Amino acid sequence: MELKDKIKDAEWWRFVFSKVISIFLGLYLxxxxxxxxDSxxxxxxxxxxxxxxRWLMTIAGLVLIVCAVRRKYQKVSSVDMICPKCETTFTAVRIPANxxxxxxxxxxxxxxxxxxRHPELKDKDNEFPEDLMDDLK
Ligand SMILES: [Zn+2]
Structure with missing residues (x-):
């Protein structure tokens, strides 16, 4: 798994976690x-x-739950960038200023x-690196 995917995974779980916490908090309220x-x-x-x-707290709890349920996952790295030469990927937050x-x-x-746009680069990862091949000879 690439680091980029791991970051996306972590973001996703953080989102799910905050959602679940909000719902539980609402239910608790x-x-x-x-x-x-009456009792x-x-x-x-x-x-x-x-x-x-008590009614106010119940309403607050309901609002919390409704907001949590309706909240959509927003990808943090919505405009990932890639270097056309070395194919290093940059998530939106890590893109250099220039x-x-x-x-x-x-x-x-x-x-x-x-x-x-660059189909010639598509299967590069699957090929065995040539310098590694030389080492094995
Ligand atoms: Zn590069």
């Missing part, structure tokens, strides 16, 4: 305030919370569709 249950004794630091306060490859000094290209 609702379960704790229980305005629809519930909701209190903050020993002070019982009024019915209005948009040039740090190694080759060439202007980076958008990663999306890069191998459609």
């Amino acid at each position: 609702i379960g704790w305030s229980m305005p629809f249950l 519930a004794t909701t209190s903050i630091e020993g002070q019982p919370v009024s019915l209005w306060g 948009k040039a490859c740090a190694k080759c000094g060439l202007l980076l290209e958008p990663l999306k569709g890069f191998y459609d």
